[in-house]
Amino acid sequence: xxxxxxxxxxxxxxxxxxxxxxxxxxxxxxxxxxxxxxxxxxxxxxxxxxxxxxxxxxxxxxxxxxxxxxxxxxxxxxxxxxxxxxxxxxxxxxxxxxxxxxxxxxxxxxxxxxxxxxxxxxxxxxxxxxxxxxxxxxxxxxxxxxxxxxxxxxxxxxxxxxxxxxxxxxxxxxxxxxxxxxxxxxxxxxxxxxxxxxxxxxxxxxxxxxxxxxxxxxxxxxxxxxxxxxxxxxxxxxxxxxxxxxxxxxxxxxxxxxxxxxxxxxxxxxxxxxxxxxxxxxxxxxxxxxxxxxxxxxxxxxxxxxxxxxxxxxxxxxxxxxxxxxxxxxxxxxxxxxxxxxxxxxxxxxxxxxxxxx
Amino acid sequence: xxxxxxxxxxxxxxxxxxxxxxxxxxxxxxxxxxxxxxxxxxxxxxxxxxxxxxxxxxxxxxxxxxxxxxxxxxxxxxxxxxxxxxxxxxxxxxxxxxxxxxxxxxxxxxxxxxxxxxxxxxxxxxxxxxxxxxxxxxxxxxxxxxxxxxxxxxxxxxxxxxxxxxxxxxxxxxxxxxxxxxxxxxxxxxxxxxxxxxxxxxxxxxxxxxxxxxxxxxxxxxxxxxxxxxxxxxxxxxxxxxxxxxxxxxxxxxxxxxxxxxxxxxxxxxxxxxxxxxxxxxxx
Numbered sequence: 001x002x003x004x005x006x007x008x009x010x011x012x013x014x015x016x017x018x019x020x021x022x023x024x025x026x027x028x029x030x031x032x033x034x035x036x037x038x039x040x041x042x043x044x045x046x047x048x049x050x051x052x053x054x055x056x057x058x059x060x061x062x063x064x065x066x067x068x069x070x071x072x073x074x075x076x077x078x079x080x081x082x083x084x085x086x087x088x089x090x091x092x093x094x095x096x097x098x099x100x101x102x103x104x105x106x107x108x109x110x111x112x113x114x115x116x117x118x119x120x121x122x123x124x125x126x127x128x129x130x131x132x133x134x135x136x137x138x139x140x141x142x143x144x145x146x147x148x149x150x151x152x153x154x155x156x157x158x159x160x161x162x163x164x165x166x167x168x169x170x171x172x173x174x175x176x177x178x179x180x181x182x183x184x185x186x187x188x189x190x191x192x193x194x195x196x197x198x199x200x201x202x203x204x205x206x207x208x209x210x211x212x213x214x215x216x217x218x219x220x221x222x223x224x225x226x227x228x229x230x231x232x233x234x235x236x237x238x239x240x241x242x243x244x245x246x247x248x249x250x251x252x253x254x255x256x257x258x259x260x261x262x263x264x265x266x267x268x269x270x271x272x273x274x275x276x277x278x279x280x281x282x283x284x285x286x287x288x289x290x291x292x293x294x295x296x297x298x299x300x301x302x303x304x305x306x307x308x309x310x311x312x313x314x315x316x317x318x319x320x321x322x323x324x325x326x327x328x329x330x331x332x333x334x335x336x337x338x339x340x341x342x343x344x345x346x347x348x349x350x351x352x353x354x355x356x357x358x
Numbered sequence: 359x360x361x362x363x364x365x366x367x368x369x370x371x372x373x374x375x376x377x378x379x380x381x382x383x384x385x386x387x388x389x390x391x392x393x394x395x396x397x398x399x400x401x402x403x404x405x406x407x408x409x410x411x412x413x414x415x416x417x418x419x420x421x422x423x424x425x426x427x428x429x430x431x432x433x434x435x436x437x438x439x440x441x442x443x444x445x446x447x448x449x450x451x452x453x454x455x456x457x458x459x460x461x462x463x464x465x466x467x468x469x470x471x472x473x474x475x476x477x478x479x480x481x482x483x484x485x486x487x488x489x490x491x492x493x494x495x496x497x498x499x500x501x502x503x504x505x506x507x508x509x510x511x512x513x514x515x516x517x518x519x520x521x522x523x524x525x526x527x528x529x530x531x532x533x534x535x536x537x538x539x540x541x542x543x544x545x546x547x548x549x550x551x552x553x554x555x556x557x558x559x560x561x562x563x564x565x566x567x568x569x570x571x572x573x574x575x576x577x578x579x580x581x582x583x584x585x586x587x588x589x590x591x592x593x594x595x596x597x598x599x600x601x602x603x604x605x606x607x608x609x610x611x612x613x614x615x616x617x618x619x620x621x622x623x624x625x626x627x628x629x630x631x632x633x634x635x636x637x638x639x640x641x642x
Binding site for chain 1: 423427470471477478479480481482485486487488489490491492493494495496497499500502506518519522523525526529530
């Protein structure tokens with residue numbers, strides 16, 4: 001049965017449908033073609049993008065520009081709307097460069113802009129930025145150590161049934177092997193804003209690994225998004241979940257699930273993937289088993305980085321890696337995929353239980 | 359975008375500097391035992407005209423904000439640029455003697471973080487026209503008279519990214535952006551036109567919206583000056599592309615027109631022949 005047939009046969013209660021009039025009221029619909037004549041469950045791109053509320057790049061950059069950062073220029077490759085920097089382009093058209101679907105050229109041009117004393121921020125889907133552009137990122141931005149900031153959105157399997165071409169699980173493994181590059185993962189809108197605000201003047205390249213903008217909110221305010229930093233969000237004595245991105249919220253959910261069972265865990269948002277907060281890893285190792293959690297390939301990814309620290313420092317604790325297996329994801333809606341791969345609260349809780357039994 | 363003054367330079371000086379490029383290419387290659395003779399010789403007149411007559415740079419202030427930018431898509435010919443930068447005073451000429459040695463700043467491809475006067479690192483073919491697009495956009499945004507000049511190879515025309523950059527340059531109307539294609543007919547596997555045809559280049563660059571100037575002989579100093587000067591100093595709202603037809607290995611008879619000397623090494627007997635021909639040559 002198709003979605004529209006399902007709606008027709010069994011109308012969902014108000015508020016239960018994915019799209020509702022209430023939800024639409026919360027979005028700027030000035031550019032939408034969907035009027036009141038439409039079924040309330042219909043939506044166009046404007047409505048959909050309006051719900052990607054955690055993609056705060058454009059909003060934050062406008063605030064920074066208003067505060068006097070007239071060196072910020074924004075680059076995208078036909079993804080200004082989906083990655084939510086279009087607003088910056090509308091506010092500062094002469095400092096917004098849409099390079100069309102030509103990502104490698106965009107990366108090179110951003111490097112060129114940086115040599116002219118400007119502060120380029122690239123905003124693009126992560127798979128076309130980090131995976132297609134990895135050689136350009138390496139040669140044009142990192143080898144040259146230029147202060148280009150990159151925001152790769154929709155990382156991991158956030159694109160669900162769009163399929164493997166639109167998934168990005170290999171970016172951490174690829175990027176953390178590139179010298180001069182700092183790699184960080186803001187897990188929600190406040191984190192993304194913090195990431196940009198704290199680091200916009202950092203004199204070297206940074207890649208921010210962001211989601212699709214529908215992430216559950218973890219932070220109710222901005223914070224100091226330090227290179228090499230982390231945030232301990234819950235404290236418990238039995239085990240530690242070191243998480244990034246969507247898995248931070250999953251870690252918090254796991255904390256609540258396990259608490260009811262008498263298991264107390266520490267949950268740390270390890271937003272700085274490279275360099276890692278080594279103290280946080282050492283403290284976790286003292287506590288007991290470590291569970292790394294990421295929406296990325298566990299081979300070469302964040303968990304692998306944690307494993308390196310444990311092994312090299314002889315920390316002598318067991319590591320359980322939660323993440324994408326070393327395989328291409330099956331196809332499905334993101335929410336189902338997260339459940340399937342154990343990238344939710346239940347999945348992390350199960351990994352903690354297993355680690356404690358081992 | 360404004361044009362910039364052209365220095366009054368005698369043709370014999372350009373000839374001398376092109377000779378310097380060829381001579382030093384031979385000498386530096388002799389230090390490491392392998393070098394891109396063909397690619398360096400084919401661009402000698404172009405580079406000499408750019409640096410001694412057309413480009414605005416300051417050796418005493420290599421990071422001068424308003425300097426013209428020069429990038430090399432064909433970074434493997436940097437061996438021909440280093441002697442010019444040393445001659446202009448960007449770095450001590452003794453650096454040249456360290457070419458390719460452990461820890462040297464000078465290697466087969468240029469490094470911007472190490473070598474004063476190098477505006478961008480390269481080596482991966484096809485990147486630098488994009489970088490130059492960014493430089494030209496940045497210069498315009500900053501109201502700088504700087505122009506971004508990118509020297510590419512003919513094999514480089516096979517790189518898709520070049521055509522991405524070509525679209526961007528035209529789309530943004532960057533008439534402070536100049537591409538030069540050194541069409542010397544030599545690549546690692548032979549003539550690029552045989553390896554993967556990129557011609558007709560004039561029609562392609564024109565179709566991409568660039569002011570396309572065909573330079574029939576990139577070793578004729580007058581013709582080359584005229585083409586480069588038109589590209590740099592006659593802005594018309596479009597980026598300019600000079601298609602410079604050159605001869606690989608120009609200046610040493612047994613290298614001329616061959617792909618075999620794209621990369622090579624000259625033993626003691628042959629190096630003397632090469633030096634002698636370079637000194638005796640009256641190219642352009």
